[in-house]
Amino acid sequence: MTTPTAVALEDAKVAFRLADERIYTAVEKAHLTVAQGEFVAIVGPTGCGKSTLLNVAAGLLKPAAGSVKIFDRPLAGLNRDAGYLFQADALFPWKTALDNVAIGLEIKGTPRTEALPRAQKWLTSVGLGAFAGRYPHMLSGGQRKRVALAQVLIRDPKILLMDEPFGPLDAQTRQVMGNLLLDLWSADRKAVLFVTHDLEEAIALADRVVIMSAGPSSRIIGDWRVTLPRPRDIFEVRLDREFHALHREIWSVLKDEVMKGYAQSTQAAEAV
């Protein structure tokens, strides 16, 4: 009857064993779904475990309790349907931009002669057609993110997991990258789970914004639908009246958590 849900976390709990044998619970009873073609952003204060949740969906972390289902099937091992865009630089520094993009195909056994032209096409579509021969260290932070985006998208994953991918970039570059992402996404509307600490970015990009409480044992405390029309322009949408109303509404909830998170981190610092 219904199409399967792309990502479904049910009562997922994530815990780590600390060095002194205490158990640290990062995320408690997280319930989160991403429908096919849906763009969901997770926002929360620093250290609330939003990246942890993403790693659970990627299969890089195993939940201590609860279940993870990808297209209605329990996830075992790594999530093979997902492409993951990392916050830190994750390109292979010893490969050129072109080889970095082509590797996604070559791993699957695509012959190099076929992988290279397709990689070149992807580089062009992220605006780096002329930079194919450059090594990552010769590219700017924004350009590296573009290569990383092409590297992930060339494999055509059904789900896109993004961990503050534009976090290290400057404000202008972030907006440009946001628009690029929306352009590429609107072509085939993959399911997206996008982690960010920037509420404005979340509202501008996503269909749904999910708010997490301050850690430890953080939980999902809010879920807003963003009904701003698409296609959106990140520059324009921020001037929209609806955008402001939504921002004010979400921020009133998020603010308390941010203050809590801040207080906890300073206390922790004093305790040390």
Next chain:
Amino acid sequence: MSRLTLLALQVLVAVVCIVLWQVLSTVPVFGKILLPPFFFSNPVDVFSQIVKWFASGVIWKHLAITLWESILAFVIGSLGGVLVGFWFARQPTVAAVFDPYVKMANALPRVVLAPIFALWLGLGIWSKVALGVTLVFFIVFFNVYQGVKEVSRTVLDNGRMLGMSERQLMQHVYWPSALSWMFSSLHTSVGFAVVGAVVGEYLGSAAGLGYLIQQAEGVFDVAGVFAGMFVLSAFVILIDTGVTLVERRLLVWRPTAADGRG
């Protein structure tokens, strides 16, 4: 400073040193020669000795032997270092078990091994190769070990998420990372391969630059000793230039390391 001025100044240093050496060893200062020729020889004698070696062609045989020993020591030592480095980095238990022995072996001054190698492998080239291998092996081993262990977590996770199998991770992530560490120590390991060869020859052999120097010393032929040293230095500089060229070609993807360690 322009390259030309720099080169001029570099040449000037050599000229001043050689002229001082020549003057002080031939012209008496206050009725006394400061550098007695018996102990210090003089540049002209040293130079004519070098010319004689090259003119008669004797030097080629010795150079070839030393070069051959260095190459063998470098190749065998590197291969061993890469294999064991990989093995240890991927098998932490093995690394933990052997750790004290690796440290012990590395702490040992390798010169004391030379007589044992001569005993085991004779006075031919293999005892010198063995000495070079013990030097090269540890440098390459430690670098490869470090290179495999210090692969960035994110790059590794990225490889996994892109669908790499363990074997593909080896080929696309661990191997290039280890190789880059190994290449960054290329100057040191090649240098040590030559040191192993020459020290080995010096302590007992029938050919090679080390043998040449040792023979000259045996008959108090100071000019011969200096001539041998100069030929050896030129030889090492040539090899080092070659290494720099190889390095520049292989490490194009690295930001600065190529000229950082030079």
